[in-house]
Amino acid sequence: MTLRVGLSGGIGSGKSTVSAQLASLGAVVVDADAVAREVVGPGTPGLAQIAERFGPDVIAADGSLDRPALGQVVFGDAQARRDLEAITHPLIRRRSQQLFEAAPDDAVVAHDVPLLVELGMGADYALTVIVDVAEEERLRRLVELRGMDEQAARSRIRAQADDGQRRAAADVLVDNSGTLDDLRRRVDDLWSGRIVPFREHLADGIPGSAPGAGSAGEDERLRARVEAALGRPLGEDVDPGALDEPGVRHGLRRRGLLVLTGDGQAAAEGRASGASDEVVIASADPASAARLRLGVG
Numbered sequence: 001m002t003l004r005v006g007l008s009g010g011i012g013s014g015k016s017t018v019s020a021q022l023a024s025l026g027a028v029v030v031d032a033d034a035v036a037r038e039v040v041g042p043g044t045p046g047l048a049q050i051a052e053r054f055g056p057d058v059i060a061a062d063g064s065l066d067r068p069a070l071g072q073v074v075f076g077d078a079q080a081r082r083d084l085e086a087i088t089h090p091l092i093r094r095r096s097q098q099l100f101e102a103a104p105d106d107a108v109v110a111h112d113v114p115l116l117v118e119l120g121m122g123a124d125y126a127l128t129v130i131v132d133v134a135e136e137e138r139l140r141r142l143v144e145l146r147g148m149d150e151q152a153a154r155s156r157i158r159a160q161a162d163d164g165q166r167r168a169a170a171d172v173l174v175d176n177s178g179t180l181d182d183l184r185r186r187v188d189d190l191w192s193g194r195i196v197p198f199r200e201h202l203a204d205g206i207p208g209s210a211p212g213a214g215s216a217g218e219d220e221r222l223r224a225r226v227e228a229a230l231g232r233p234l235g236e237d238v239d240p241g242a243l244d245e246p247g248v249r250h251g252l253r254r255r256g257l258l259v260l261t262g263d264g265q266a267a268a269e270g271r272a273s274g275a276s277d278e279v280v281i282a283s284a285d286p287a288s289a290a291r292l293r294l295g296v297g
């Protein structure tokens with residue numbers, strides 16, 4: 001089972017820098033901006049639809065998409081941006097799915113997607129990583145280091161979620177307000193401290209202890225985390241369908257919890273309600289023995 005990590009951040013936050021390092025550490029990176037380019041390449045149906053909606057002014061002399069021209073249109077006009085997204089997002093989703101499926105079974109797939117929060121995609125990932133830098137610093141980097149026009153950068157920032165909304169969606173915040181060296185160390189820590197143990201944990205089918213094997217305090221804390229994710233107290237039985245709801249799954253993962261089938265295998269997405277007549281909730285932290293066994297009511 002691949003471990004899918006969502007990576008996002010505002011424009012200019014350092015996502016590309018982080019995803020390049022994750023790739024060098026062994027992750028398979030699926031880059032939504034690159035996919036977005038591919039699906040509107042010369043001769044594609046995507047490009048034809050854009051030409052139909054936005055007219056010849058956004059097509060360059062060589063027949064390719066004039067990206068700066070289209071950017072000028074859509075980042076100043078929310079309806080035009082929605083129209084563009086209605087064309088491109090289904091194509092981007094389909095192509096990304098193919099790339100996910102092509103990844104080796106035991107891979108860590110890092111999905112670098114600028115609009116993860118805006119599109120409510122948090123529940124798609126085992127871990128959501130947000131690269132965090134205050135807006136004014138991102139603006140400075142975009143203008144000074146990438147030579148972007150300040151007004152153009154501001155209008156893209158306005159088209160995106162704000163820093164608070166992104167932070168609220170994060171399982172892990174990677175602060176990138178320091179130097180590139182600071183960032184490199186943080187990403188190394190993220191890889192060795194969170195991602196690799198998480199993957200090993202999944203691959204092993206969560207070794208070790210039976211439900212109830214944690215200390216009493218640990219088991220109690222686990223129960224409280226599950227109840228917080230569900231938004232209600234747990235009875236003896238739980239409808240596993242309730243655990244499959246995207247908001248709940250996301251809430252469980254944000255609290256570092258994994259849903260397993262009764263035999264201890266990690267439940268695949270949307271399969272907590274599979275064949276088994278019970279589910280087990282475990283802490284994603286390999287050091288914790290706490291397990292909660294829930295009968296299927």
Ligand SMILES: CC(C)(COP(=O)(O)OP(=O)(O)OC[C@H]1O[C@@H](n2cnc3c(N)ncnc32)[C@H](O)[C@@H]1O)[C@@H](O)C(=O)NCCC(=O)NCCS
Nearest residue numbers: 010011032033036067068070071074088114115156159160
């Ligand atoms: C408008 C386009 C042609 C401008 O192209 P350009 O080469 O100037 O920018 P590029 O695609 O490299 O994007 C750079 C950054 O702009 C921001 N951005 C791009 N699209 C959007 C959008 N729809 N809403 C908010 N921000 C966006 C992201 O931070 C992205 O990383 C292009 O961004 C586009 O086709 N956007 C629609 C597809 C999309 O939503 N892409 C985002 C990834 S899902």
Ligand SMILES: Nc1ncnc2c1ncn2[C@@H]1O[C@H](COP(=O)(O)OP(=O)(O)OP(=O)(O)O)[C@@H](O)[C@H]1O
Nearest residue numbers: 010011012013014015016017141145176178179180
């Ligand atoms: N800690 C840092 N200190 C200084 N410069 C940085 C730092 N992190 C990233 N940068 C630079 O800031 C710019 C933006 O970084 P990067 O391209 O990785 O961001 P991004 O989030 O991928 O942007 P986009 O949203 O446009 O895809 C780049 O020029 C990058 O080299």
